[in-house]
Amino acid sequence: MSQIAFLGAVELGLVFSFVAIGVYLAFRILDFPDLTVDGSFPLGAAVAAVLIIAGWNPWLATAIAMAAGAAAGLVTATLNVKFRILNLLASILTMIALFSVNLRVMGKPNVALINQDTMLTPFFGHGLSEFYVRPLFIGVLVIIAVFLVWRFLASDLGLAMRATGANPRMARAQGVNTSLHIYLGMALSNALVALGGSLFAQTNGFADVTSGVGTIVVGLAAVIIGETLFHSRLILWALVGCVIGSVLYRIAIQLALSSDILGLKASDLNLVTAVLVACALILPRLRRGRAAA
């Protein structure tokens, strides 16, 4: 694997670590199997791309993309909390609706950003190659996001949200408004996923309506790899695990792409992903089994 390919894998892994943290919030903290992310990832990309092309400041465009993602999460939460639609089904409804919404937002299936100034443009051309600038820049954003989410989950509000996911009846008995926390958690989760989408568009020069396909699998794979590596109950380690898991996932794919030795081809990627996630799920069980024996 060349250095540029390695840095590319790290960069993409960092971009998708926002997705992993979002998926962690929904699946693990709220216990809400949320497939909205397959739509909110391209939504973030679409909103940011369209606003940047319209001449908006890229930072502001990204913030609005996050707000759009949060709105998508709120739609899923409303369908579930208010209209009592099963959580998985509610998220699938939002996901398929977002395909049409994204086409409306962009006005066409693919919007190019190659010649536009993005959040990263001011950092280029200061002597450091773009291949380093991109992962460094996104890495800093990831550190900020991990810190903020960690502090949030340790706050009173965050603790109430964790109680909502862990044991909703108990939480309600303690006076926690569980509905409010599902709204809040879903908004936060999808805002992070949309941030990932808008960064993907800005680092790769395009927003495409198909770029959401399989986002949930990538996010879950990252969460599970992270949990396998750091089997810790501490929130901070779980969040760091999301980031490391996401980067490792991309490096594994890069290996699949570059390994002529193993005879793997790009068309084997889906199988590699499935095997990887299955291993990450099975390994802890084996370890536990051995400990018991």
Place this chain on the structure above:
Amino acid sequence: MKFLTAAAIATLAFAQPALARDVTVDVTAIVEHPALDAVRDGVKDALGEAGFKVGENLTFNYESAQGNPGTAAQIARQFIGNGPDIIVPISTPSAQAVVSATRDIPIVFSAVTDPVGAQLVKQLQKPGGNVTGLSDLSPVADHVALIKEILPSVKTIGVLFNPGETNSVTLVELLKKYGAEQGIAVVESAATRSSEVQNAARALAGRVDAIYVPTDNTIVSALESAVTVAIESKLPLFTADTDSVSRGAVAALGFNYYDVGKQTGAIVVRILNGEKPGDIDINVAAGTDLVINPGAAEKVGLTLPKSVVDRATKVIQ
């Protein structure tokens, strides 16, 4: 980065006769698909005819992104890290991923409908920089003329397409424009995945005089569903993809994607022989084949006019 620039300059400055050195060409496409695969094979064969042969002096790498733009971005980094002589991205998202990731390595894109709209280049003539290529913008005006020639009474054309494919959206806009010039109305019917093609085709039955399918990956991969509906409702089905005629379309006027690949390969060879990509104009692929299927026409109660049969490049029996 620095060593890459140096390598690029060296490649351009010390361009040598074709056979004197080993070259690497990296090819990627967004998805595996008969037309896109044919482009890849055409590129490889064009290189072979120019004296760049796999196993002798040519390393030819190919990766498909399996329809996932995230993987396309990773393949782009992978190729750039390998530092090949030329990268050939096939299809719009693959080309965007590669173009946004390097300003040094020469890029020859192929099968892109609208290179300027996709921001691959600023203009088609003398594009400048490290990017050139070949557009596959379908001759939609000729398609409308062909449908009118075969079916003079045509008032309404139904178009089947995936609104998620950027090339198809461009083509449908053109169809509406040229249709309006001929006084023909266009009815759109969308399918976002291959399982929806049958329903989308049914939605056209009784409302249109003919069905038209542009070079749309989703519809073409489920063409049989559309053909079944077309025969049921006695509607002639026209396509822009010539391979679709043997699958039951009445007629198609379009590129042979193997030829598109060969023309792309010819541009690759020019660059390997020392030309700068920025100096090579971007053209629409040359040569269109007219392929007809009289049997399929008969099934929908249509006889193909002699003028069309006489100039067909291929007749499917």
